[in-house]
Amino acid sequence: MIEITNLSTVLSVKPSAGYALLDSGDNEKLERYGEFIFRRPDPQALWNKNLPEKEWAKAHASFRRDGKKGDWNLAKNLPARWKIEFGSSDLSGSGLQFWIRPTSFKHTGLFPEQLSNWKWMTEKINNNKSEGQNLKSQDPIKVLNLFGYTGGATLACAQAGTEVCHVDGSKVAIQWARDNAAISGLSSKPIRWILDDARDFVKRELKRGRKYDGIILDPPAFGHGPHKELWQIGDHLVPLLKLCREVMTETPLFFLLNGYASGYSAIAYANNLQELFKNNGGMFEKGELTIAEESGRLLPCGIFARWSKN
Numbered sequence: 001m002i003e004i005t006n007l008s009t010v011l012s013v014k015p016s017a018g019y020a021l022l023d024s025g026d027n028e029k030l031e032r033y034g035e036f037i038f039r040r041p042d043p044q045a046l047w048n049k050n051l052p053e054k055e056w057a058k059a060h061a062s063f064r065r066d067g068k069k070g071d072w073n074l075a076k077n078l079p080a081r082w083k084i085e086f087g088s089s090d091l092s093g094s095g096l097q098f099w100i101r102p103t104s105f106k107h108t109g110l111f112p113e114q115l116s117n118w119k120w121m122t123e124k125i126n127n128n129k130s131e132g133q134n135l136k137s138q139d140p141i142k143v144l145n146l147f148g149y150t151g152g153a154t155l156a157c158a159q160a161g162t163e164v165c166h167v168d169g170s171k172v173a174i175q176w177a178r179d180n181a182a183i184s185g186l187s188s189k190p191i192r193w194i195l196d197d198a199r200d201f202v203k204r205e206l207k208r209g210r211k212y213d214g215i216i217l218d219p220p221a222f223g224h225g226p227h228k229e230l231w232q233i234g235d236h237l238v239p240l241l242k243l244c245r246e247v248m249t250e251t252p253l254f255f256l257l258n259g260y261a262s263g264y265s266a267i268a269y270a271n272n273l274q275e276l277f278k279n280n281g282g283m284f285e286k287g288e289l290t291i292a293e294e295s296g297r298l299l300p301c302g303i304f305a306r307w308s309k310n
Contacts, residue, residue, distance in 0.1 A: 007283070007284070007285045007286075007287075008266075008285070008286055008287050009285060009286075009287040010287050010288045010290055010298070011113075011116035011117075011287060011288070011289050011290065011304070012116070012290045012291065012292045012298055013112050013113055013115045013116060013290070013291050013292065014292050015292065015293075015294050016086065016087075016088075017085070018033070018034060018084040018085045018086040018087075018088075018095065018098075019031065019032065019033055019034075019084065019086055019110065019112045020032045020294060021112075021291045021292065021293045021294070021299060022037070022051065022055075022293070022294055023049055023050050023051040023055070023056070023293060023294075023295070024042060024045040024047075024049070024293060024297070024299050025045050025047050025048050025049030025050065026045065026048065026049055027041055027042060027043055027045055027046070028040065028041055028042060028045060028049075028056075029041075029042040029045055029299060030051065030055070030056055030059065033082075033084055033100045033108060033110070034082055034083070034084040034100065036060045036061065036078060036082070036100075037058060037059045037060050037061075038059060038060070038061045038062075038063075038102070038108065039056055039059035039061065039062040039063065040062075040063045040106050041063060041065060041106065042299065044299060044300045044301070045299060047297075050293070050295050050297075060074070060075040060077070060078045061073070061074050061075065061078055061102050063102070063106045065106075070104070070105075070106055071104075072102045074102065080101060081099045081100060081101035082099070082100055082101075083097055083098070083099060083100070083183055084097070084098055084100055084110075085097055086098055086110065086112065086115070087115050087118060087119075087156070090115055090118070090119045091118060091119060091122055091156060091159065091160075096152070096155045096156065096159065096180070096184045097180065097183040097184040097185075098110050098150070098152070098180050098183075098184075099150075099176065099179055099180060099183065109150045109176060109180075110150070110152065111149075111152065111301075112291055113289040113290060113291050113301035113302060114152055114153065114258070114289070116289060117153065117256055117258070117289070117304060117306070118152060118153060118156035119156075120254075120256075120306065120308075121143075121153065121156060121157055121160070121214065121216070121254060121256065122156055122157075122159075122160045124214070124253055124254045124308050125141055125157065125160040125161065125162055125214075125253070126160060127310070128141060128213075128253055129141070129161065140161075140162065140163050140190070141161070141162040141163070141213045141214065141253060142162065142163045142164075142165070142211070142212045142213050142214075142249075143157045143162045143163070143164045143165070143212060143213065143214040143215070143216065144164075144165045144167070144202075144205075144212040144214070144215045144216070144244075144247070145157070145164060145165065145166050145167065145215075145216040145218075146167050146198040146201075146202070146215070146216065146217050146218070146219070146240075146244075147167070147168060147169075147198060147217065147218045147219050147220065148166040148167055148168045148173075148174075148177060148216075148218070149168060149170075149173050149176075149177070149218070150173055150176045150177050150180055151166060151176070151177030151178075151180050151181060152180075153216045153218070153256075154166040154177060154181070154191060155177075155180060155181055155184050155186055157214070157216075158181070158186050158189040158190075158191050159184070159186060159189075162213075162214070163190040163191075163192075164189075164190070164191045164192070165191075165192045165194060165212070166191055166192065166193050166194065167194045167196055167198055167201050168194075168195065169195070169196070169197055169198070169223065169224065169225040169226045169229070170195075170226070171195055171226070174193050174194075174195055177193070178193055195226050196225070196226065197225030197226065197227065197229040198219070198225070198240060199229075199236065199239070199240050199243065200225070200229070202240065202243045202244060202247055203243060205247050206243065206246055206247055210247065211247060211248060211249045212247055212248055212249065212252075213248070213249050213251075213252055213253040213254075214252070214253045214254045214255070214256075215244050215247075215248060215252075215254075215255050215256070216256045216258075217240070217241070217244065217255075217256065217257045217258070218258040219233055219237060219240075219258075219259075220233070220260065221233050221260070221263075233264075237272075238272065241257075241272050241273075241276060242276075244276075245276045245277075251309070252277075252280070252309065253308065253309055254306065254307065254308040254309070255273060255276070255277070255306065255307045255308075256304065256306045257269050257272070257273060257304065257305045257306065258289075258302060258303070258304050259302055259303040259304070260301075260302045264303070265303065266286040266287055266288065266303040266304065266305055267286060269286060269303060269304070269305035270284055270285075270286035270305040272305070273305050273306070273307045274307075276307075277307045280307075280309065281309075282307055282308055282309045282310060283307065283308050283309075283310065284305070284306070284307050285304075285305070285306050285307075286303075286304065286305040286306075287303070287304060288300055288301075288302070288303055288304075289301045289302045289303065289304055
């Protein structure tokens with residue numbers, strides 16, 4: 001009988017110079033990206049605001065939704081995009097650099113709550129390298145990042161010294177991620193940038209015989225690939241997880257599964273990982289990703305489940 005360590009936890013990211021959650025409530029959140037303040041809807045903020053409306057009114061960018069359509073009200077002095085440094089006190093290297101800009105989907109290009117996961121992956125990678133430091137030769141750690149978006153996890157793994165394959169179905173997102181890599185000083189790192197449907201790509205990697213030590217899976221609830229391939233998490237997640245397990249090495253290092261606004265529990269995600277790695281032992285973790293306001297109150301931002309060999 002293989003012993004399984006299973007932890008449930010709440011991970012939180014604190015305010016920093018690059019990013020801070022200033023306040024939340026009444027289905028909104030007030031954030032600072034560098035020197036600019038954003039006001040955006042957030043259905044998780046089911047409580048009263050701490051700050052008065054006059055503080056919220058200082059936002060340089062405010063997103064308002066009218067039915068299914070949404071639009072930004074932007075201050076005249078807001079640049080088209082700007083750089084911030086994020087994660088300098090949590091990652092093993094220097095802080096990563098990100099381009100921030102408001103998008104039509106109300107996103108900004110950065111998901112700050114993921115910093116806890118980036119730190120976790122960095123620790124697993126560094127621990128693995130330490131274990132093999134006395135070997136004459138050691139193959140580089142290979143990581144596959146599916147639904148990679150603007151590349152936060154890709155950059156964190158590349159900075160930690162791995163080879164990364166970054167896959168996304170959006171050409172715009174991949175270019176954004178490449179731009180983030182450039183300003184983070186990671187352009188020369190071994191990163192493959194792939195525009196493809198996640199499922200189709202993994203199937204081709206299996207045929208090519210390529211294997212990965214770590215996998216990051218950050219799927220949306222609903223979406224389309226570059227050729228309009230339909231993605232629905234309820235129908236397609238479990239088969240993709242099986243494919244991902246098949247494309248991993250015989251001694252995998254870690255697997256991270258994130259979830260946003262899909263209506264599922266972290267327990268459901270963890271149950272899948274326990275099935276995939278039931279013969280590997282190791283450690284399973286699940287829980288919520290949150291951001292701490294300057295007041296200390298936590299804003300829920302997503303769920304995660306993850307497995308590591310130790």
